[in-house]
Amino acid sequence: MRPDWPELSDLILDTDPVTLERRPVSRATVHAVLEAHGMRAARRILDRIGGGDTLDPNEVDGVLVRAHAELQRLAFEFRNGERGLMLLRPLLDVLRRDRAGRPLRIVDIGCGMGFLLRWLAAHGRLGADVELVGCDFNPTLIAAAQALADEERLAVEFRVANAFTLERPADVYLSSGVLHHFRGEDLDRFFGMQAQTGARAMLHLDIKASWAAPLGAWIFHRARMREPLAQHDGVLSAIRAHPRDALLAAATGAGRPLVYALFDGRPSPLPILRTLNVVVGLHPSLVDPYVEGLGPLSARLEAFA
Ligand SMILES: C[S@@+](CC[C@H](N)C(=O)[O-])C[C@H]1O[C@@H](n2cnc3c(N)ncnc32)[C@H](O)[C@@H]1O
Numbered sequence: 001m002r003p004d005w006p007e008l009s010d011l012i013l014d015t016d017p018v019t020l021e022r023r024p025v026s027r028a029t030v031h032a033v034l035e036a037h038g039m040r041a042a043r044r045i046l047d048r049i050g051g052g053d054t055l056d057p058n059e060v061d062g063v064l065v066r067a068h069a070e071l072q073r074l075a076f077e078f079r080n081g082e083r084g085l086m087l088l089r090p091l092l093d094v095l096r097r098d099r100a101g102r103p104l105r106i107v108d109i110g111c112g113m114g115f116l117l118r119w120l121a122a123h124g125r126l127g128a129d130v131e132l133v134g135c136d137f138n139p140t141l142i143a144a145a146q147a148l149a150d151e152e153r154l155a156v157e158f159r160v161a162n163a164f165t166l167e168r169p170a171d172v173y174l175s176s177g178v179l180h181h182f183r184g185e186d187l188d189r190f191f192g193m194q195a196q197t198g199a200r201a202m203l204h205l206d207i208k209a210s211w212a213a214p215l216g217a218w219i220f221h222r223a224r225m226r227e228p229l230a231q232h233d234g235v236l237s238a239i240r241a242h243p244r245d246a247l248l249a250a251a252t253g254a255g256r257p258l259v260y261a262l263f264d265g266r267p268s269p270l271p272i273l274r275t276l277n278v279v280v281g282l283h284p285s286l287v288d289p290y291v292e293g294l295g296p297l298s299a300r301l302e303a304f305a
Helices: 027-037 040-047 057-077 080-096 115-123 139-151 184-196 212-224 228-240 244-254 284-300
Strands: 104-109 130-136 157-160 172-176 201-207 259-263 276-282
Touching: 027 040, 040 228, 057 080, 057 115, 057 139, 057 212, 057 228, 080 104, 080 115, 080 172, 080 201, 080 276, 080 284, 104 115, 115 130, 115 139, 115 172, 130 139, 139 157, 184 244, 184 276, 212 228, 244 259, 244 276, 259 284, 276 284
Parallel strands: 104 130, 104 172, 130 157, 172 201
Antiparallel strands: 201 276, 259 276
C-alpha cells in the first residue's frame, strides 16, 4: 500500500456536493483506478459488490454501514470522545465570553454514523446553549446516526448536507478520521472553506503519521474488523495520514484568518501511545485565553502559526 492510493470507500460512492444527488458509479471506472495503482486486494473487494456495469447502491450502502459500524470500535478504543471533549470544553468557555446570547453551533464535517457527536451528547455535559449538528453526504449513514441518537434520546441533529454550505454556519467545526481523505488542493479547500464561513474555531482529529501507525492499524483491523473494506481502508488510512508539516502548511496557507497548531503532533519515541493528533484552528483573538484555559494540557499543543 502507498500514500497515493485512493481509499475504496471514496471510489464507490459519488455525491454531487451542491445538489447532494447520488451519481451512479461505473464499475469499469473504479476498476480502472484500482488497476492503475496496482490495488489487487481492493479489486477483490470491488468484485464482491453486486450490480452490473453500475454498482448496486444498496450493496454499496450495506458495505459502508458495516464498515462505519466497525470504525466506531476504533473511535471507542482511541477515546476520540474524551480527546475531543478535553479540547472542546475550554474552547466553549472562551467562545461563551462574547457570543451575545446566541447558541454555539458545533458542526461535525463528514460525521458518518456520528460517534463523536453522540458521545459528546451522552457524556460531554456541554451545556444547553450548545447545538450539535452532524453532516454527511451519505443519507444511509445519516439515517443510522439519527436512529442511534434517537434511541438514546440524545440532543444531536444529523443532516444530509454539505457541512460548508449550512444556512447558519458553525462556531466550531469538528471532524474525526476525515483529514486524510482530502489530498492536495482538496485539503487546502477543506481549510479555506471553513475559514471563509466565519467560523472562529476548528478541531480536526485524525490518525497521527508515524512509522508505527500502519503496523498498529494492521493489528487492530485484523483483530477487531471483519468487513473487508474496513480492513483494507483502515490500514491504508494509516499510510495516508498526513505528516505534520503537510497539515500545517495546508491549514496556514489556505485557512486564514485563523491560526493553527497541532495537539499531540510532536514526534514521539513510542508513537503507539500517541495514535491521533488534532489540528486546532482558532481566531487569533482566542489563542491566549484558550491556551490558558487548557491548563497543563497546553504542554501538548505546539505554538500557533
Ligand atoms: C471517513 S468518512 C467519516 C468518518 C466519521 N467521521 C467517523 O468517525 O466514523 C468521511 C465522510 O465525509 C463525508 N464528507 C466529505 N466531505 C463532506 C462535506 N463537505 N460535508 C459533509 N460530509 C462530507 C463523506 O460523505 C464521508 O462519509
